Amino acid sequence: MTVLIPEDAIRERVREIATELNADFTGRIFTVVGILTGSLIFLADLVRRLEHRHQIGLLQASSYRGTATTPGILVLNTGLLPEIRGRHILLLDDILDTGATLSQVVAHLHGLGAASVKTCVLLRKIGRQTVPFEPDYVGFSIPDAFVVGYGLDFNDDYRHLPYIDVLPEGTAV
Ligand code: IMP
Ligand code: MG
DSSP states (O other): OOOSBOHHHHHHHHHHHHHHHHHHTTTOOEEEEEEETTTHHHHHHHHTTOOSOEEEEEEEEEEEOOOTTSOOEEEEEOTTOOOOTTOEEEEEEEEESSSHHHHHHHHHHHHTTOSEEEEEEEEEETTOOOSOOOOSEEEEEEOSSOEEBTTBOBTTBSTTOSSBEEOOTTOOO
């Protein structure tokens, strides 16, 4: 039995991303903003490897997908965020799929007066992006399949898996 991304590979990659961030954010106080709920476990593991002072904030983004021809509508709940104005933001999400979520959340954070916004995703799905958007940090590029684990869900289930795997065959999507 093999899984798409085993636990030790995730741990090693999170360590590498943290090393990059520690170099890039030297001398800068910043705010890590996680998009609920998928980024929760990634955030918890990553921030414990960051060496510079930072605050942590969370926001919720829910997308109600339209048909193939109508874009999904993204609803943001920013009520849990600390002060964003004037802050350098490191925005985290679990996965970049179409790009709709991250591009809209970045625009929203700029609208709230963020001094800068860098983006970091654990996963990037190949061949799915419809909104032009380049994340600053990417953990793993993965094939176009529905994946679960390490925060990623199917119907709010499977988030607790310590590894990432393709949703089992026969599970209705
Ligand atoms: P985007 O707006 O299309 O980039 O979608 C991003 C969001 O869709 C992520 O934050 C996830 O919540 C969800 N998503 C996309 N692909 C997957 C997947 O393979 N498994 C679980 N969630 C996914
Ligand atoms: Mg999500």
